[in-house]
Amino acid sequence: AVGMALGQVLLMLLAACVVVPAKDPLLNICMDAKHHKTKPGPEGNLHDQCAPWKDNACCTANTSSEAHKDQSYLYKFNWNHCGRMPLKCKRHFIQDTCLYECSPNLGPWIDQVDSSWRRERILHVPLCKEDCEEWWEDCKDYVTCKENWHKGWNWATGTNLCPWGAMCRPFSQVFPRPKDLCEKIWSNSYKYTTEHRGSGRCIQMWFDPAQGNPNVVVAKYYAWKKRSSSAHVESTTPETDKAICALPWLLLVLLSLALGVVLEGAAGCGS
Secondary structure (H helix, E strand, C coil): CHHHHHHHHHHHHHHHCCEEECCCCCCCCCCCCCCCCCCCECCCCCCHHHHHHCCCECCCHHHHHHCCCCCCCCCCCCCCECECCCHHHHHHHHHHHHHHHHCCCCHHHEEECCCCCCCEEECCEEECHHHHHHHHHHHCCCEECCCCCCCCCECCCCCCECCCCCCCEEHHHHCCCHHHHHHHCCCCCEEECCCCCCCCCCECCCCCHHHCCCHHHHHHHHHHHHHHHHHCCCCCCCCCCCEEECCHHHHHHHHHHHHHHHHHHHHHHHC
16 A cells, blocks of 8 residues: 555656756847847738848837838938948848847847947857858948947937048958958957858858748757856757756655655554
């Protein structure tokens, strides 16, 4: 009888230990910034170059539309500060804006900042070689007066103007290599890599949504890598979900009951 009772308690223990996948805090999230939603979700009408994220986006349709304007309400930023930016160049900056505003796959690179307009930013996002090099190639003949576009502008008129004394020079002089453009223009938001699109090791600014979002698996890989390096554990794979044992308080209660049954049975045997 004691054995049966103990067996039933053990079955209850097993039932209580429900194995569920642990939600990774670095995956499928939106950063805490000026125009981002609090959490990602479907957006049916994302505009033009932001459309690839419509199934799961951190941006609204209105934000995606504003991202395509020469001087939108988003940041009052003027692409044409040294003359008109060519369309082939501008499309990369629009795509860069769409990735920043809409992607839910930048969690592993979100960094805390103390800024008046955002609490988080991205830092060292590994950009695919093709994305970075095509950006540079299409913009190399445009002119600009600054290497870092995040700060140092003259905002006296309410939009960004070149600071006093700064000369407009060709992109290819301000940014001699694709690496210089991708890493310096937004204060190291991106990191130039030699990884190729489709490798699962670099973030793509450009992708065909019909083929799925390739950045999902990239975020998983780097989230796993970040966890592994911080925990000094290399024995798991990025696809392996952690498991947690649910309701630990119930386990403690049931263990107490089991111990009580065993002790009661032992006492009965002795009498």
